[in-house]
Amino acid sequence: MISQHDFRQNVSIFENSLKIEFKVVIKSFVKLNKLFILWLIFVPGLLFSSSKNDSLLQVYNKHHSDTIGLNALHEYARNLQYEDFDSTYKTNVLLSNLCFSNLFEKKNLTARERYINIYFLGNTYNSQSIYFMEKGDYVKSLELLEKSIQWWSLAYKDYLESYKNEIYLGLSSSYSNKGSAEDYLGDFAMAMDSYTKALRLNDFVKRNCDSSLLNFVLNSEAITSFNIAMIFENMGEVNKSQKQYSKALELFTALTKLKDERVVVTGFLGTSNVLTALGKIYFKKEEYSVSIGYYNRALQIINSLNLKYNNRFNTEYADILTQLGIQYKKTQNYNRALELFDKALTIRRELGNKRLISISLNNISSLYYNMGKYKESLLASAESWKLAEEAKVPQQKIKASEGMADSYEKLGNYKEALIWHKVFKEVTDSLTDQESIKNASTIEARYQSEKNENDLKLLNAEKRLAEQKIIQQKADMASFQIKMWSAIILSLMIILSALITIFAIRQRHKRILKEKLLEEEKNRLRTVIDMQEKERTRIARDLHDGIGQLLSAASINFGMLGKTSQIMESESELFSSSMKILNDACTELRSISHEMMPRSLQDAGLSTALNELVVRSFKNTSIEAEFEILGALERLPQLVENGLFRICQELIGNIIKHSGASEVIIQLYKTSNEWILRVEDNGRGIISADTENGIGIKNIKARVSVLNGSLNYENGPEKGLITSVKIPIYGQN
Known part of the structure; x- marks a missing residue:
């Protein structure tokens, strides 16, 4: 489970800063008529609202900022999310402002009411971040997600025991979205860390929640699994990516069979995204028929969703068109590929997502380049660079700068080509792409040849010398590291062997000492028993040969006396008794002698x-x-x-x-x-x-x-x- 430090860090600073942030919000918020703001926000949404949404608005107008009103407003925002995205965002902003007002204006809030306001702040900031993510503003999205996590951390600090599952589920959602924003910005390591935290929180809730939360847990788990699969794909881990996509597909398919409409929509949408991703993987394997099959299944799902929700899923529709265009480009059907790319670009311009527009322009630029239309390729790359710069998307900046460099080179403008190759190297922040370095060197050589051929020779010579020096330094460093680690490992092995030997010797000495002590004890017992046996034998012999002989002689004499002497009748009984006692004594003595050492x-x-x-x-x-x-x-x-x-x-x-x-x-x-x-x-x-x-x-x-x-x-x-x-x-x- 995620440590408490992850949740509670900076919470005390955050609590102190809330009052400052609140004052700024309240000054502008209180001045406006609340009913007017409500009308301004909800009018666009009312064009799409159902009777259920009308009922929620009536509840909100009646209860306003109390718990019932906040719940109604929150539910209204959730209902709008597939109908009117802008109204959803504005509703969430209003909800967060109301919660701010409650926390800092109302002094008599119960613990439950205070928790509900904190809960909605964590939730609404998370929802607002999705709005900016759809617009391609990932930096703003990350700022909102950090606020969301801070509010969830405050709830974790004060209300964990009472509302553990709700808090963990909210944190899981925020961390999952945070991972998505970091992924879009190219920070795969941070994205994977955020996704991992989300899954751990999700696992805890799954083990401890009741059936009322299980749908949301499965929803969160499916989305996070899909996002992790994308990370693996971006990192080039195809097998791990495909395995994770399969897991996500199972989860999304399960969601489509539930009763909650919002969860079902997520299931269909996730299924389409997974099918698209799998189509891309099989495309890379050059299994084009399988790839097209996945894309067509995804298109069917998105078309059905668009029909039901007023083209709400055009983003996904454009993504699939783009992937199909890439496939046609690969098979050199350039006209069909350009048709699909243009259609996707039109949809993305309507959506206003700068990142997606930049992707489409880079695809079109690459296609024009392959078709030999270098001016058109240059224009597309230039616009893509501008949008990628505004959206702060490094992956597309790399592609755009490379496209401009290649187009300028084909057009004979080597100076501009060199400039853009240098920009390309700066953005990638890596010298490992030897092909790009070679291209940049070639263009620089052509540019310098127009000025001075001798300078070019000198430059190439210095460059080769520098490269050889770098290679030698790397080789020396690698050799030194190998020797250093070999020495360390050898030393550790010697120390470990010595410790094992010392331990074995000590154990052997202990065992030998113990065996000697046992043997000595046995010898002592054997000696004692031997002495006892000898003593028994001696006593038995003495009894038999000494006292036994005397008693036997006395018994014989007594018998002879009885035969030769006249015993008075009065003494006859006493004589017989004495004779019996003497015989019994002889018998007992023989018995004792036999028991002590039987012959x-x-x-x-x-x-x-x-x-x-x-x-x-x-x-x-x-x-x-x-x-x-x-x-x-x-x-x-x-x-x-x-x-x-x-x-x-x-x-x-x-x-x-x-x-x-x-x-x-x-x-x-x-x-x-x-x-x-x-x-x-x-x-x-x-x-x-x-x-x-x-x-x-x-x-x-x-x-x-x-x-x-x-x-x-x-x-x-x-x-x-x-x-x-x-x-x-x-x-x-």
Whole structure:
């Protein structure tokens, strides 16, 4: 979206200047009888007005400068725009004067009333600019458009939130017309900037407006798209121009199908303009039959509009005649081309548009030149130059000055030819047209030869030397620029490569450091676990070989004592109880010793040890446990077997203590690259946060990490928990 600076720049200066401008307007405006001014303005328009316009005038006479009266006057001006262009302009001038008067004379305006007056000022200045654009006074048109944009900017400053779509649509229209005036004056860059602003504003309104504004949005978008296409064509961008014309044609065709008559007229008129432009493009491609087809379609549309609106569209009619004349000139049918050019010139003289008259005269001049009628060509170019100078149209000044130079040369007046070639070069403000420079040099040589042949030789020699010097300077400058930019690019590449290398080295160092820290942590855990296993083994051996042997001996002695000694009946029960306690102690001691380091794990391997662990752990519980070995499983490295056994031991303990399960399935199997321990129960499901932070789970995670494995928990299909431990086969020492 266009920045607020584009809208608000100079607004404060503008507000201060309004009072000064108002005083000048009011002094002349108040002195006149308002009814007399109204009669003077509307009499020409009444010749064409309908009953609707009569009603609008009655409303205005009744309400005058209040909101209702201003709306009626504005609507009246819009109705006149296709019937009486001069009356439309005068009505808009009156409307702007009334709004000035309201803003600076009436002190009790509401916010809404003040906005309406500002809105009409932005709108009427925009409409007045179109009047001067039709007359060929593009400088005056630009002045009015700047005022229009300033008023819209003031509305933007004070009323944006309440009337955003109306303000943006008004600004879009003003910027679009501003682009047209700048285009006519040859300032393509400024014109494209103005058109771009108009399209951006239009896009915003299209996204946010309701159906009541959509017709006007489409109308504005179609006109702006057509204008941009013309810019591309003037800049020589044929493909972009043709693509933009096609887009504009779609938009204008859509407008012709709407119900608003003014929008429909714009649609037909725009369609005709696009067809004409496309005819011109195909003419340049030398596809003359296609080109004529486009021109004839455009003529049909303009003829129907002229019949309905009293020749209001003679400007467009003359444009199409001109394009057809150019086509006949190209095919060397000079008489038919001259007939069409003369008809277009007659219409344009009636319209009074100096720019268009200048264009017709340049076309006629070029045609006379081709026909060998150099005097007639000179007269046409001279009149064209005068009108182009008055209208400030540089493109036509270039053509007129070139036509005069060429005609004078053919007539043998080399002095005047040289003068006009110099004028031509000054207007174009460019030394890139080598053909024009060559022509000017030839004419200057002929003129100088009449005075002194030696001076001509000296002049040519100096000129060649100067040209060679300029060429050498340009070559040196180009070489210097290439070397400078090469050095800059090379330096930037070296700096960028150095930065990338430094960054990569730092990232690599960080990665290595992180890997070392992880490896050290694993080594530390591995050492701790190894120490734990050794300590378990030592304690289990001590329990089995020490206390276990003593308890076994005591149990044997107790048994022998019971057989050899006579025990009193009163002590018999105590003896039996003590014997049972001693046997239970032996059994418990063996159980503890097996849990700390089962002999079967060392002798028979993980499968047997896990099977014994499952049977022993769930023997005295209500849980039904099942242990499965899937496939053949050879002995695993001692570190892996110890790790998986301890992990399974911890998981079984958690199930017994926390799960509330009634069934457990434990599976051990091997894939191509992993050993997998899978424990599934039908208990409560996913582990809680407290259990997650428990010592048992931490031990499991530590052992899995030491083995470079992975641990995963997930809920069962219906209920319970599935725990999977995966240990990679490769990389285990």
